[in-house]
Amino acid sequence: MSSSPERFDLRRIEPQPWKNGAGVTREVAVGPEGAGSGAFDWRITLAEVERDAPFSAFPGIDRCIVLLRGAGMRLRSEGGALDHRLDQPLMPFHFSGDTPLSATLVDGASSDFNVMTRRGAWTADVTTQRSAFELASADVTLLLCCEGAWLVAGAARETLDPMQALLWRGPPPRISASPRATGALLLVRLCHDRSS
Structure with a gap:
């Protein structure tokens, strides 16, 4: 695997409208590359939810959602076994994709x-992440700048501005990341599950 990362500006990724018309999705990356919505091993997306809508079930899939912008939404399963108010920006929420959910917007559109x-x-x-750190090894690593500007230093030096990301498909080289002043960055580490 190459140690050179893929670079994305999430705002420039072509949005794909939902079938129900309630929002759009921008696919940042998927593994294996080119996998469809039902055949992926992992998938990273940005969604813009414009009105109350159902969340499709993804049996056998574990999910994590992070509010980026807007007042957020309430995620609820039928019967209320899962009932979560996603209204704190940059607070990851993990849940099973097995159960379909309804999403009710708190106050207008939101991005997650x-x-x-x-x-x-x-x-x-x-x-x-809100302060300088060094990347621990992972099979896939993504850094997404959410606030401020971040300097990513390794074999080369890169600056990330809000909504820009770097992705390594394979363990990254020795890399450190630090905010120029203050900022927030989402760190995603995907690893093969070797427990089974």
């Missing part, structure tokens, strides 16, 4: 970041 992994094959660790 999504990570999905196939249970038993991959695991996802999603954290918010």
Whole structure:
């Protein structure tokens, strides 16, 4: 695997409208590359929810959602076994994709970041970083700048501005990341599940 990362500006990724017309999705990355919505091992997306809508079930998939912008939404399963108010920006929320959910907007449209992994094959660790850190090894690593500007230093030096991301498909080289002043960055580490 190449140690050179893929670079994205999430705002420039072509949005795909939902079939129900309630929002759009921008697919940031998927593994294996080119996998469809039902055949992926892992998938990273940005969603813009414009009105109350159902969330499709993804049996066998573990999900993590992070509010990026807007007042957020309430996620609820039929019967209320899962009832979560996603209204704190940059606070990852993990849940099973097995059960369909309804999303009710709190106060207008919102944008959220999504990570999905196939249970038993991959695991996802999603954290918010606000100070300098060094990357720990993972099979896939994504850095998404959410606030401020971040300097990513390794074999080369890169600057990330809000909504820009770097993705390594394979363990990254020795890399450190630090905010220019203050900022927030989402760190996604995907690993093959070796427990089974």
